[in-house]
Amino acid sequence: MTRLSASTLASLPVTVRRSAYDRSALKPGIVHLGLGAFARGHLAEYTEDALETSFGAWGIVGASLQRPDQRDRLKPQDGLYTLLKLAPAGPELRVIGSVLDVLVAPESPAALVARLASPETRIVSLTVTEKGYCHDPATGKLKADHPDIVHDLANPNTPRSAVGILVAGLKARRDAGLGPFTALCCDNLPSNGHVLRGLVRDFAALMDDKLAAWIEANGAFPATMVDRIVPATTEADIAEVAKLTGLGDAAPVIGEPFRQWAIEDVFVDGRPAWDQVGAQMVSEVAPFEFMKLRMLNGAHSSLAYLGYLAGHETVAEASGDPVFARFLAGLWVEIIPTVPAPQGVVLADYAQALLARFQNPAIRHRTWQIAMDGSQKLPQRLLGTIRERLKAGAPIDHLALGVAAWMRYVTGLDEKGGAIDLRDPLAAELKRRADAAGRNAEALSTSLLGIEAIFGSDLPAEERFTKPVTTHLASLFDKGAKATTTSLG
Template sequence: MYNRLTLATLASLPKTITRPRYAREALRPGILHIGVGNFHRAHQAVYLNDLFNAGKSHDWALIGAGIRPADRAMRQALEAQDWLTTVVELEPGANTAQVIGSMMGFVPVGEDARAIVNALDDPNLRIVSLTVTEGGYCIDPATGSFNPEHSDIVYDASHLDAPRGVFGALVAALRRRREWGLAPFTVMSCDNIPHNGSVTRDAVAGLAALVDPELAAFVHGSVAFPNSMVDRITPITTDRERTMLTERFGIEDKRPVFCEPFRQWVIEDNFPTGRPALEDVGVTFTPHVAAFELMKLRILNGGHAAIAYPAGLLGIHFVHDAIANPLVRGFLDKLETEEIIPQVPPVPGVDLHDYYRLIASRFANPDVGDTIPRLAQDGSNRQPKFILPVTRDRLESGADVTGLALETALWCRYCAGTTDEGEPFRLDDPNAARLTPAALAAKDDPAVFLNLRDTFGDLADAPQFCSRFGIALKSLWREGTRATLQRYLNDGF
């Protein structure tokens, strides 16, 4: 018999399921979170749940929010189960499940973001946190800077009374708080982008400047945007996972989350109106966030990119199977050791090679069931953040970029939309309509792909990188992924 997850059924769940030890009615909302996806519910919501279980910070419960149709569907599913979520930690051979109760509600999702603006009139909401994906920050990929000409920004600057975007909602809410004499909320990004707090500040202040220069000055002078680093591998939930939940744990949950046991959160302690005592449940508060962040973005996220495209071209579906493939693992090991890790500055208290070994073991966890298509998605946003900056750093120092150029060539070949065996697949990227024709044309002229300047910028003019890229790409088309990887592992190109 399966128990549908609600507050009324908590007591009847199997005793092996960990459930909230606090009274939900004793919680008070303090954080509004925009972008309630799997990662948020496996990360921030879990940390807060642990804190509430410890009897602390009960005035920092979560209110969900969103602006996309997917957010509307998420709200509907969570409302039916009293905002509860089941989180399953996938320790090999020892999976555990717990019910997370740190969310108290979810702002209605409409055609615009006025409901979010109205919710933020509440002075008790002192933090707005975000997981809106790497591509959601209106950044010019070539420069890494805020793009004031982004269509979402242009629209909201002219329609701030009924904004449609995340940053329009934040600017509108901050404008009201300023007018009414209320303290501004802190804006905390939880997305995997370098200097995420600074990037968020640039987007909010940049939009505010298009509306009112004095409002932009208020944002710069009075609103806090702490930088943070977040980490937990959280794959997409499919029917496979939902079936596992009911059969193994006896819970029917429309939106469960499955994740690895490891989690990490490093935050800059910049919260003028207060914050939950997250240090009591393992969160690191430090002024050195940038060092942790760069380590993670380059070694972990860069590692994801390194295995995604060769594995995809070889027809491998699961990440743990990719790591078990000697060619893919060999490519990852060599690229990380010879080119990526040397471009990671020291991190206080961390041995970078030990950190990489931890990352590789996490990738190899078969119970997580993370997929290559998930790692391969959105490459046009992820490459400029995780791979190309390392390439630039090495070129500036005069170092070799053979492995990094091969990784980019693998991405290009992947963008062509077929495996080595000729099987077609869907390229999951917002720029797929431009990437695929360019990738196909690059078969004969590699420069065509590198001339996507919004992605590559001045790297398209770097002779060593262009040469290495061209050699690798021609090998991938002529000899295939296996032979190309073997050639790289043997003696390079």
């Protein structure tokens, strides 16, 4: 089959939307670290819209920090790919043209640093997942002993961590007499701009106090809140896109129609007209971020563990099950009192909108995908809410079940005895503890709660937390996820 590329665009069906600007005139202005499906289904589409509304030098150069796969898929397609939006009413297709090139950091760190140091580069954005920041999620501080950080401090010209790459690029700009770029974190980290600023400053200080001071005085690290469900692309998705477009596309992105982006409007050298195409440019992102983190991400993780254990492959299947739909309603009842409503938002309505998004049958967002990296996600998505509920003397039955479901999941065996492909930075440690405890809920709960990097020192000492978690965990072992969830009422 003929492959999607600049030379084959004309053969697309008229129903497929394509760039309404002169792509040959587009120059790079953004470097994006971690050009995965989410970035291409969110930032790149917003940028595509902005280019159509107010054209400027805002093309995207992606950078893969680990593997060449993305470059190898996109390069033969001239950076083009199809965004397939799956709405209940039917699919919508669009070819995105804002990505101009993809670099592979391990192949040539110097080339990536040079691109960051280029006067053309005005924004460096990131989606490298929580674990990509080499930090302690509980404190937000840089892990100076992280292997990648140790490497980058010893080899500053060949960095491999996102933080090391940012600092190398900023140092090169300072040394060349240029101003800094704006570093735009688009990952689900609380106060992500503030956290990134601190990580960059702390790393730079380990190299050069004057560099750290220059970054602190001149840099910009806007906070953001991003939201769109973008499931992992499957071979079936690739085949479906080929069927609908008539062209082969090795890198399509699948997403829901809904999208949201709140951005702190603090940039050192301009930005695309994102505000004209739906992004919310605000002075304070925290209320939007906090709402999403607790209500969407907290519910997503809890549902993922319970749904996976109950045999549901996707979020739509799990949330469409009346038992788990009731669980979500009860979970949001516990979460909402801990969430200050952003201006213009009714939190109960937001919860109903989330349920409708979860239940979109056209989106096959795998529970296994959401369940990844739980040790990094739990402190942000569930444990903060639990601490506030405990402080207020309020019930945490649904929240505790979400934590217990994670504990049951990390045993590595599902309810039928099948192996779970556990993906987590602490996978080896979790497996060691789970294997030692076996199916003894008390032993497993106590052991996992002893991981201070996840639970801190306070929660393991709080019986109002440990008791319901252990009780739920025992029930998950004995009765399974669906029966345990049903018993909540």
